[in-house]
Amino acid sequence: MSLRAHLEQVAKATGKAPPALVGEYALPEALAHVWGWFCELSGARGAGGFSIAPIGFQDIEAWARLTGHQPTSAEVVLLRQLDDVFRDELTPK
Template identity: 45%
Template sequence: MPAAGEHVWRWFKELDRARAGTGFGINPIAWQEIDAWARCRKVDPSQWEIDALISLDSLRMELFYAAKGKDNADEPQVSERPLTSRLFDALFPKKRK
């Protein structure tokens, strides 16, 4: 990392730690999160710094999902466990009226 961009790397690491995710993976860092982070830190990132954060985020997402795909390459896409009525009821309970 060039010395001129070290602060952007630190900013990205802070934003990355606070990243939202789902059970299926990570979400991109939202514009609202960058704005909220900048206000809390009392910084006013320039356009190139914001572009750098977005680029780092895109690369982070790409690497995460590439690694996730490799980890799951040998796993079956469908459960090997048979779907019994008991399991179905556990997964989809009746809605109460």
Template identity: 50%
Template sequence: MDSGCHPRRERRARKFHQAAADAVRAYAGREFRLDKRLKDGESLRRRGHGNPLQLAPEVSYLWGWFCELSAGRQSSGYGPQPLSYGDIRAWERLLARRPRGWEVMLLKQLDLDYLEAQAMDDGALLAEQMEDDEARSQAIMALLVGG
């Protein structure tokens, strides 16, 4: 079937893929920052912070796929190495995964987000967490006062 026959369906699919990617990246970004080890050896998660975001079941497989891939990640003396397309292809074959193009691109973007979080210095990471905590507190107060 010609892919140009259903432009409305294709637009809906692109919107879904973009929304799925945005949701997974938002969730993953928080997870990456919560699990990054600070200079004192602790992570924000171990200090009691959590991820208020939840993944919809329809997209949670994407996070699972990234975790599978990242578990096999190579590391050098300078930190974690990026996932290569060869790594992704080997993972596909070993686990009989069949990601579509947009899913592979999302996995690569999640990898960049992960590496960026690992490179953050403690000050930036803690400042970002304080902003998240403050925004969450303000939202809760608005609900209490308004309710």
């Protein structure tokens, strides 16, 4: 799936176009794989009590084992940060 397709998926899920989709910011190509991983993980997450469940370390570990990806510790931190921002955007203010 292309980076644009991932961004369009987020726009559809959140009702907001990510800045990179409207051209305000561009995602560095060096981070595109982490964004792709996040979209893959996010699409497989379970439901939480009153909101979507966070992507946990166990989820990331299972995903990595099943897909053969080997994220570095820095990439795992980025995945968790993306998840925090994503869930915050979905939380009604």
